[in-house]
Amino acid sequence: MTNIKLKNDLIIMLIIIISPFAFYLHLLSPNEEQVWETMFFTMDAGYFENIRNYLWIYSYKILTILLISLWFITCKNWWRFFLFVPLSWEIFKFTGFIDERYNFFNPHNYITSFPIFVLYAMLLIFISKKLNYYSKNKRFKTQLNSEIYLLMKELSVFRNSDSKELKEQLKRLRQQKDVLDKKVYLTKLLELRDSLSI
Incomplete structure (x- = not known):
């Protein structure tokens, strides 16, 4: 066009x-x-x-x-x-x-x-x-x-403190990857993703 x-x-x-x-x-x-x-x-x-x-x-x-x-x-x-x-x-x-x-x-x-x-x-x-x-x-x-x-x-307005907190949660989740069941690990990752998009 x-x-x-x-x-x-x-x-x-x-x-x-x-x-x-x-x-x-x-x-x-x-x-x-x-x-x-x-x-x-x-x-x-x-x-x-x-x-x-x-x-x-x-x-x-x-x-x-x-x-x-x-x-x-x-x-x-x-x-x-x-x-x-x-x-x-x-x-x-x-x-x-x-x-x-x-x-x-x-x-x-x-x-x-x-x-x-x-x-x-x-x-x-x-x-x-x-x-x-x-x-x-x-x-x-x-x-x-x-x-x-x-x-x-507007959606991307994301405070720096929230970003640090999410990074820490992701880091902890990765450290627990070997201990957690794959299904539980995946659901926790999805929850983390959903908290990012909202």
Whole structure:
């Protein structure tokens, strides 16, 4: 369970650390090119001035959605559902960007962005509930372990004089071992053990 929580924390931490650097990935693209051709893909800037501007807008919108989503997932306050307002607006702007660029959707962008937002919001709520379950489970284990530790500490409070007395009784019992019957010796040892545990 702690490995899963640690893995989730590391993934969230890596996304937060990498996101400012990912925002500047558009600088790797050619500055004055309208079409960027590589051996893996060909990218057209469309009505944008150049590829760099196109990728800057694309990365800006995706990173905004990503960071608001991370904020929602990691926030444990009741007001986190208000983050859906800016998130829905960013998804609306992103679908508008894709629609203007590729003509995927109809002209009524609100109608097409709403189902996408609902699906995305349900995914975020699901992920948040899963992470919250692991968080509550870890918190419960920590509380349980601390309570067990405190109880054991209370039980282990044992005066030094009692310890010396028990050692003396054990020493005498060991000296009588050869004289006593095995059953009697065992019962006396058990009595001594019980006096220790109480």
